[in-house]
Amino acid sequence: MSPTDIDTQANDLLQFIDASPTPYHAVRETARRLTAQGFRELDERESWSLKPGDKVFVIRGDTSIAAFQLGTKPVDTTGFRLVGSHTDSPNLRLKPNAPVNRHGYQQLGVEIYGGVLLHTWTDRDLSLAGRVVTLHNGRPQHHLVDFRRPLLRVPNLAIHLNRGVNTEGLKLNAQEHMVPVLGLESAGPAELKGLLVEELGRSGVKAAADDLLGYDLCLYDLQPSTRSGLHGEFLHAPRLDNLASCHTGLTALLKDTGPREATVGVVLYDHEECGSRSAQGAASPFLKDLLERIVQAHSDGRADAFHRAIRRSFMVSADMAHAVHPNYSSMHEPKHQPQLGGGPVIKTNVNQSYATDGESWGYFAALCKEAGVTPQHFVTRTDLGCGSTIGPITAGQLGIRTVDVGNPMLSMHSIRELAAASDVARMVAVLSRFFA
Template identity: 75%
Template sequence: MTPSDTDAAANDLLAFIDASPTPYHAVRESIRRLTAQGYRALDEREPWDLKPGDKVYVTRGDTSIAAFHLGTVPVDRAGFRLVGAHTDSPNLRLKPNAHVQRSGFHQLGVEVYGGVLFSTWLDRDLSLAGRVVSAKDGRLTHHLVDFRRPLLRIPNLAIHLNRTVNTDGLKLNAQEHLVPVLALERSGPVDLKAMLVAELARGGTQVEPADILGFDLCLYDLQPSTRSGAFGEFLHAPRLDNLASSHAGLSALLAMSGPREATCGVILYDHEECGSVSAQGAASPFLKDLLERITLAHSDGRGDSLHRAIQRSFMVSADMAHALHPNYASMHEPKHAPVLGGGPVIKSNVNQSYATDGETWAWFALCCREVGVTPQNFITRTDLGCGSTIGPISAGELGIRTVDVGNPMMSMHSIRELAAAADVAAMISVLRNVYVR
């Protein structure tokens, strides 16, 4: 990989993140990139007509998406090569009856989604984006919305009123202290539905306030993603966990050229950060449904075709990994502390919080070796609990050989995270080899 390749991949990731303030927008951006490369949409409600070489994608719930490049050989003989990641990130989301008035302010009540690092959401220029659902003539319609301007703020308490904050630590109650301010009461009344109608109208969508019957709206930091460091080696961005892995899997699939024997696919799930139990999460039948339908259309048609295909298949579960933090080096397991810029990380846990075992570890390491990349290894300290991701869930649902990997990062679950530019292209290169080998 040349420096220009590294820069191009890193900058493209930052563009992908900035276009994706919510999972809804991440799916839309993924669709834009897929259609530009000749992929066509499939509808789960309709019959599918598939043939070798087809490039297709499927969405579920507006927040999960899977794309497949069908191989030249039936899947019961060539199997699947799959990369899984997730579109969601920890954040703050509006409550259904969000409007709050207290102490002379209009505020919006929020719920905490996933493992949010509370303090990082204070004193930020926050905006609002997501999905609005309207009804007209008995039919529901979904609209994406993004205010794209400073709208909300969660002010910190001045140190003069919290004298021990630097010695005793900042303690925040999610119900009381994370409620963003929207306006002063004296400035006038606030109507959230009217605000949504006006913002949709700016994008050319006409909806009446009474037509809005539901919404899924997320707060996000308006500061654009950027690069930093003496050599431009760092990435500062929101939602690196896990849009960086979504971008890597998608980019690797789109980089494929020419026909391949195996059917290759990427699946980007929602709801990983809150357990994956949903209609479109990794614990749902979404991927299994898709593999069954592809197998019906692209195999010898025997009743055991999917089972045989699964046993010839391999899945990479891609989710970001904890990089060594120079100020907290003791929190890392010795000899298993990945470094920024050091390449993809293979994540292991003997209790199956990660799906990696000796075979899948070796398989991914071989994929790395073949493209000149040296992988790193991560395990959690023996006296600390281990996080998990979609890998064990997918492996358990399908019985497919799976390895858990990710690029190293710091500030995980902060509103703004840190990674290395050099790792972006390296991971894409390895995942592309996963597809083509």
């Protein structure tokens, strides 16, 4: 892996993350990159006309996206080669009736989305971004917004009023202690609808407060992604879990869009962090619907074509992995301690929190060997619970062979996470071999 390639891929990942403060923006940025490489969008409500070599993508719910390049051979004879990831990350999200006035402060009520490390969200310059729904000509219309300026803050309690915080730990109640401040009541009203109308106006959308029908708004840290370390070897960024895996899958798909025999694709789901149970999550029929329609348009037409295609298919479930922590090494299984900068991690759990088995492990290990990369392995300590991914969900729904992998990282589910710059290019190299 050349230093130039490492720098290029790492810096491009940071640009991808900064353009994607929410799943809505991540899908928009993904679609922008696909369109620039000749992919065209398909509408699930319409009939599709597909032919070998077509490059297409589909968006569902504004937060999940799947892209495919059809192979030169019928898909029922080659199967699909798929990379699956997720666009969402743990964060704070506004409640429907968000404005709260307490003790002279104007605040916005939030819900906790996913498994947030709450303390990392305190004393940060926070902004708002997401989707707003307005009434236009009698019909709902969706718009993306991003305030891109310091707007909110969750202030810590002074140590003078919490003397035991450094010895007993910071204990945060999500309902009481995580409500961000927006302003002072004495400074004048700051109506949320007015703020949204003003922000929509900046992007050319004319709307009145009465036109606002709903919103899906996320808080995010304004500090840009960056590199650090003596040699720039570290990446510091929000949402590495799991935009980093979305980026590597997408980059590998777009790295060489010349003719391929097999049909290849990526599927980037929303709602993994809260269980995948939604119309566009991994537990939905989103991927199955798309694969069935592709088989129908790109096979020999026999009734069992879809089932034959699935049995010839393989999925790489790409989600970030736990690197060994230098200050908490005892929390890691002694023989499975992935290193930052050590390359892709194969994740295994015999109770199927990960979908990896000996066959899929061997398949991915062979790809690593072809790419000149040595894989690492992760297994959770036997006395600890294991997190899960979209891998077992997809494998269980489709019966598709699946391996769970990811690049190693620290500070998972923090507002700012840490990974190694060199691992980005390594994973792209392996997934490029997978798509070749």
